[in-house]
Each structure stands twice: as structure tokens, then as C-alpha cells.
Amino acid sequence: MTAAPQSPRDELLVHIPSLRAFAVSLSGQIDRADDLVQETLVKAWRNLGSFTEGTNMRAWLFTILRNVYISDIRRRRREVQDTDGVFAEGVAVAPAQNGHMDLADFRNALTELPEEQREALILIGAAEFSYEEAAEIAGCAVGTVKSRVNRARNALAKRLNLDVGEIGLDPELRAALGGMPARSGSG
């Protein structure tokens, strides 16, 4: 009956890569992301007693990180009241003029989405949670997650379409759109 339980330390360790990926996707900044992960780990450690064994630890940790991130945004908003706010920083990079639709452009577009839409899109499209899990993490209804994801996708598509319309399809994007196999090629 006693399958040697992982130490809490090892258990948390396993999830650090996905916590970092989530934090970077949310905040768009790696340094800030790692601070968020750090705070998440400390909180998780303190509250491990309230984690129900056998349930989804990744979802539990994502919920903590998400809440840490929201408080961080609120704190920054209070601190930066004079300018356009938190979202002015690190966002104001114009799309590349050469029509090269690279990851950096995409990240910028992502950063400009409303918080709750970006969060929903990342949970579903990147972290690959179910809509039910995403709803629990975001603390909202399943239908709300679905509509946020749709709005996020449409907003990004509109923006990318616009760029495509202005510059024409550049060869790299054309290749990307042309159904190249995914990088991993695992099947």
C-alpha cells in the first residue's frame, strides 16, 4: 500500500518548468516571471497541508501562481498611477517592419490582450488544461473561460490578419501557415 511518497520538495520541483512557462506567458518578462514562481513556491510550501492528495497538483500550483500574479498587478497599478499603467511597460514595441512575424511579435500581441483573456488562452492553448480545470484555476464559470478564449483568439487573429494584409504573406509566415509539421514531430 505504501508506494514511497515523493518528498514535497521533489513534488514541487517537478512542476517548476510549467510554472515558469505559465508565469512567462502571463507576464511576458522572464525576470518577473521567476519572482512570481518564487513567491508561488513559498506559498505552496506553507500551504501544502491544504493540498488534497490525489488531486491535480499542477492545477493547484497554477491557481496559486495566478493569484500571486493578480496581486502583483494590483500592487503595480497602485505604484504606477501617473502613467498609462502597468501595461505600458515592455509592451510598446512596434511590429517588425520587415513583415517577419516572429515569436517576439506574437508575444507583444499576446501582452496587449486583457489580462483575463490572456490567462484563459494560455491555460487552454499553451498549458493544455481542460476548460473545467481552467475555470477552477481562473475562478470563473466554464462558459466564461470559453468566451474569453474565443475573444482572445479573435483579437489575435484580427491583429495578425491586419499585419498580413498590410505586408502580404512573407515567405516565413507562409511556410508557418502552410502546415509545417510541429517542431517536436512526436507524431
Added chain:
Amino acid sequence: MTQRKGDASQLDTDVQAHIGRQLRAGYVDILNQPVPDRFLELLAELDRRQDPGDRDEDVRQNRSR
């Protein structure tokens, strides 16, 4: 030189697929990075300093008052 609008819906599907790939690519990029030392150190320190969980800490805080 005019862009045909006729294939807009096809383009839209393509763009959606593109969004999906970009989203996942950025995420997987970080996912595949090794865990930075600062987190290994953090976990080691937490492990050394206190047992995980709520109650233990409360007890300690109460005692130290």
C-alpha cells in the same frame, strides 16, 4: 496588387492554427529549460527551515510569541 478577400476564411483558419502554434511554442520553449539554481536553492532552504504545511507553522509562530 489587390488582396483577394475571397480566401479570408481560409486565411482565418490558418491564422488560428498559427496562433495555436506560436502560443504553444513560446510556452514549450520555457518548459524545456532546466530549472534555474535559484529554485533548487529555494526548495533546499524551505526544506531545511520548516516542515511544509499550515499547522506546523502556526504552532511555531504561536510558540515564538
